Amino acid sequence: MAASVYRSEDLTFTVDVEALLQRLGNALEPDSLLVDEESKRPFECDGLSAYRELPLVVALPETVEQVQTVLTICRDLGVPVVARGAGTSLSAGALPHPQGVLLSMAKFNRIVEVDNARRIARVQPGVRNLAISEAAAPHGLYYAPDPSSQITCSIGGNVAENAGGVHCLKYGLTVHNVLSVTIVTMDGDVVTLGSEALDSPGYDLLAGVTGSEGMLGVLVEITVKLLPQPPVKEVLLAAFPTVDSAGHAVAGIIAEGIIPGGLEMMDNPAIRAAEDFVHADYPVNAAAILICELDGNTEEVGDQLNKVRGLLEQYGANDIRVAANADEKARFWAGRKAAFPAVGRISPDYYCIDGTIPRKRLAEVLRRMEELSEEYKLRIANVFHAGDGNLHPLVLYDGNVPGEFDRTEQLGGKILELCVEVGGTVTGEHGVGMEKINQMCVQFEKGALEQFHAMKAAFDPAGLLNPGKAVPTLHRCAEFGAMHVHGGKLPHPDIPRF
């Protein structure tokens, strides 16, 4: 076997390939089972294409019964399973396992019902995020969480990762907008968690499964709540002479009691890249811009607009624009929504980091990131969900330059550790996946990691679902810790080191 992205401890499955293929062949139609290399190739990576791995086989079930059968076969034969939605994960959460089945939920693409009166949509996991809002639009409703990849990402993947978006500060993440899920467990059982009521008896297993990165069960149906489209939306764009002043303005807006529908910040490199790409008439000389969306009823938004405009001036904005019409609103947002591909045009490759910090530490974190950028000789463009402190530094690199990707990964790791150091987290919305698993050792104590493993075992005793992701083993932390010494102390001095 070629060198794997997986560690040897995650490659200890002994799989009877012949028995597996035979049983899967009996359970699925021939075109729902991909075995040859060429057919499997499109599934070798997700949105983090630096990590690639071919699975043993790709299974594309069409019914809940088929999902049950596939999981039962895998349980019987001790085969790992990685579930996959649209494959837009940015943390290699859907990276295939070389000894296992890649379970694609692409055929689960039906919107089962949109109920206007109850303001819910019941959908299959392969339905695209944006398709839910499109189906709800005739009723004046929409689904609030809007990851930047919403045109392609699937709702199942959103639940698996607890995806966010630009409206989280006011409308929450996926976990706040999902009422119920039906999962198939590794035992082959079909279980519904949550309900259409506002609470359910027993433990909140729905919250446990949301954001669990495909480690606890396979989603086969999801019920989301829908919200009325706000009657009024206003979008402001403000340019600031320093990133600091923009950061203070964000705190000022919230201190005033205003929670914007969206509040985004971009630094100068990101502004320039976006402007070159979409020509939204962004102020390219600004150190930072804020895009602020206010939504609600006419009176509330009117009041807030006046207050926000005053605050932006007070905090030193030197160019404040209020979108005059729907086209201009869309244009203000276009640059931000296209920030990642825009950066992709100015650099052969870019690597998107995702961490969250307490907002008051923004200036310090940016300064430290500049130092890291110089140390690693890699440029960084910054896009933030400013309202909730979720950072997306984009590291520009060239994958064709030997060693440059490794340096990029190291820099990314340093940035995430910095987020933890200032009281934040290694992932705000993209998930841990394979990408950030080492940094989990920095964020969580040994006892918490052990508790995570125990929780996984409650759902998946044999550890067959998405092994080697999301939660590091203590062995891994011991090895990683040997490289990362904080304050002269090893993070887990009580773990034997190899």
Next chain:
Amino acid sequence: MSDNQDRSTELVEQVRAALAAGTRLAIQGGGSKSFYGRAVEGEPVTLQGHTGIVNYEPTELVLTARAGTPLREVESVLTDEGQMMPFDPPDFDGNATVGGAFAAGLSGPARPWHGSARDLILGMRLINGRGEHNRYGGEVMKNVAGYDVSRVVTGSLGTLGVITEISMKVLPRPEAECTLVLEQDPTAATLAVENWFREGMPVTGAAMHEGRLHLRLAGSASAVRVARERIGGEKLSDGSAWWQGLRDQTLPFFASDLPLWRISLPPSAGNLDLDGDRLFDWNGQLRWLYTATPAAELRERASSLGGHATLFRGGAPDAAVFHPLTPGVHTLNQRLKQAFDPDGIFNRGRMYADI
């Protein structure tokens, strides 16, 4: 103000001693919800004296407090900064604590619009059944690192461990609030409230009893004024006291010794068709009911409408308080309990006999 004191070392020692001796523990905050859930036998673990607001930064919209901190204290600190706990947790007899609020996971009348305890929790510190004291989640809005243990533990009634610290999201208190009373039957009222909400009216409370709808509007002064003119009805002079009475169950409706049922239903669930005096909250999605209907029949009816029924107060000590779980969910609940509390020492039986 309670003292700023950290008793976590002592609490960890108590849990470890209980593990060593095989003793069961009964966790207590302020005792304000001791009527809720099944009876528990065990050595008391009190969070009294484990108090203090550890971190509060109004512009970060986050407050962290030790579990024994009185809820009232948190509320008063937030009020001083023009902020609030959006999920409006009940305080009942006034002794509720922060830890108890999240352990019970109960939310007040604003729940359908402002979210629940589990929606607002950002992180917690927990002593689990291995005697490990760890932090889960954190103090930032967006955080998806690790399983969402804080939310899983919220509402678990102390059966998964001892919560020692809570970090929660807080929000600005609305500039203006007003309560309107309208004569309307529950079905018509539910529909009307939903339509007002869809039109952008700042609805944050809707309760119906004896043919009257109590409607709370909260938002900017101008939005509340316009909504009030549009909706009509009588303005209640002390609206906030009325909602507090509903939240803490001090309204006359709750002054009965009969068993009180709490029925949680999907939106527009329709009529339960059961006898007895009832009060609707959460725009009809939460129903309080005194009834002679046998528990099994009542639960059957709630299930058929997609909801569940809890014997909230006044049942026999050994009565099944919480709605029975489906077999698959029950198995997962048992396994989760095992994962957090392998020896079964925490609040054994408070939720279900075997959990």
